Amino acid sequence: MSMTELVASIAILLVSIFIYVTKSSKSRASSIPNPKAPKSYPLIGSSVAIFANRNRRIQWISDLIQSSPSATVVIHRFFLDDSHVLTGNPANVQHVLKTQFQNYEKGSKSRRALFDFLGNGIFNINGDSWKFQRQLSSHEFNTKSLRKFVETVVDTELSQRLIPILSAAAASNAVLDLQDVLQRFAFDNICQISFGYDPAYLLPGLPEAEFAKTFDEATEISSGRFNSVFPYLWKIKKFLNIGSEKRLKEASSRLRQFAKNIIKEKKQELSKNSSLESVDLLSRFLSSGHSDEDFVTDIVISFILAGRDTTSAALTWYFWLLSQNQEVEKEVLREIKEKSESPVYEEVKDMVYTHASLCESMRLYPPVPIDSKVAKHDDVLPDGTVVKKGARVCYHPYAMGRLEVLWGSDWEKFRPERWLESATDGANKNGKWSFVGRDPYTYPVFQAGPRICLGKDMAFLQMKRVVAGILRRFKVVPVAEDGFEPVLVAYLTSKMKDGFPVRFEERSD
Numbered sequence: 001m002s003m004t005e006l007v008a009s010i011a012i013l014l015v016s017i018f019i020y021v022t023k024s025s026k027s028r029a030s031s032i033p034n035p036k037a038p039k040s041y042p043l044i045g046s047s048v049a050i051f052a053n054r055n056r057r058i059q060w061i062s063d064l065i066q067s068s069p070s071a072t073v074v075i076h077r078f079f080l081d082d083s084h085v086l087t088g089n090p091a092n093v094q095h096v097l098k099t100q101f102q103n104y105e106k107g108s109k110s111r112r113a114l115f116d117f118l119g120n121g122i123f124n125i126n127g128d129s130w131k132f133q134r135q136l137s138s139h140e141f142n143t144k145s146l147r148k149f150v151e152t153v154v155d156t157e158l159s160q161r162l163i164p165i166l167s168a169a170a171a172s173n174a175v176l177d178l179q180d181v182l183q184r185f186a187f188d189n190i191c192q193i194s195f196g197y198d199p200a201y202l203l204p205g206l207p208e209a210e211f212a213k214t215f216d217e218a219t220e221i222s223s224g225r226f227n228s229v230f231p232y233l234w235k236i237k238k239f240l241n242i243g244s245e246k247r248l249k250e251a252s253s254r255l256r257q258f259a260k261n262i263i264k265e266k267k268q269e270l271s272k273n274s275s276l277e278s279v280d281l282l283s284r285f286l287s288s289g290h291s292d293e294d295f296v297t298d299i300v301i302s303f304i305l306a307g308r309d310t311t312s313a314a315l316t317w318y319f320w321l322l323s324q325n326q327e328v329e330k331e332v333l334r335e336i337k338e339k340s341e342s343p344v345y346e347e348v349k350d351m352v353y354t355h356a357s358l359c360e361s362m363r364l365y366p367p368v369p370i371d372s373k374v375a376k377h378d379d380v381l382p383d384g385t386v387v388k389k390g391a392r393v394c395y396h397p398y399a400m401g402r403l404e405v406l407w408g409s410d411w412e413k414f415r416p417e418r419w420l421e422s423a424t425d426g427a428n429k430n431g432k433w434s435f436v437g438r439d440p441y442t443y444p445v446f447q448a449g450p451r452i453c454l455g456k457d458m459a460f461l462q463m464k465r466v467v468a469g470i471l472r473r474f475k476v477v478p479v480a481e482d483g484f485e486p487v488l489v490a491y492l493t494s495k496m497k498d499g500f501p502v503r504f505e506e507r508s509d
Contacts (some may be wrong), residue, residue, distance in 0.1 A: 170474060193281060307459075314365075322357075332473055366401065373392070
């Protein structure tokens, strides 16, 4: 921290104390006592514990939820910041995401924290604007032409870029960061799907791409705002235009200008050829009459965030878990080999065991490990937790995937079979597995209720194609020594700390 930032921190501390002593504070929430909950002090709440666990925030909150009898715990943050209700209770999740959906929304604090990055995009708004974007996006995602376009983009990127790069690495015994490779793959895909623009980020030599680098910086700093131990500090830094806030301002400006240049080019392209088939999302939005640049920019940037970081995160942890569970890998490989060399949509859809293994991987390592809403009015959750107006309620997919009451005593095991039933269970008569899903409130990896992820089916389609394409040709071998456990770090989505270095071995058969 620079001297200027230190002075700013001290200044905001003094201002906060002044505000506190001139206003009465009140408890924002209460819950069933949890003996392992962090100690809360006057003025600063549980900021000591929050700061001490800042580098393992997701794991720490998961430990608190796991130790709570109700799978719910309340922590109080710095000074007058709202209390946070942290829950892994499916009844509470259903209450917040569905039953009382109208009472829980994106709070003003989170909207401000993410606004410079996401603007008024679908993930950062409420009310009529959200409904409008949701309705428009839902229509576009459900079109057959878009699905076909996604298949074409994914298969082209897979066959012409990803597989050749992995083949060259296998031939030279080179080490690649698979997390970086998958991010590049997903970034090329989502830019083509969203913009109809190919950034060519996944190329031999793995060159830097300015737009992707800028996107990463904006994501990381925006997440830092949202998760700051001292929630007023970033506002002071923004006012003074220093440090990370200065970098975010510059990154957001570059990001939005880049997007607007693409929008301008797309408009010109459509005006010159009105018969041009509108396949990518940007063309479809513009062709539908939505020409406001800020609106289109916000919604497309949101789609890039959802389509790039989530699928790459899910696949990174998936390949790690496969490398540690050889029997699961054999079963996935057996299923892949039953399909054609270039599986069509129906064949990918029928990869039941692979689908189950992806669900199991995301149970343990969800791409979005925690999400939150803010109460508009006083409420009481099903487990008895009192929620006051303005309190933040965070549901925690990462912790929920680790609750014995939901997944059994073997919750630590990577076991796709927990999602399946066989012919002996009466599911079918042909000896194959049948997939058995969990309700979205026990497994809220794709959210649930009115805000459930529109791109869920598209994400599974993409992930299964990537899994089939890679595993059919290569065995993924981590470089780390036996016993090494990767560390999950979370910005707006989860990542593997320091990447995932691997080698690729060509399969002899």
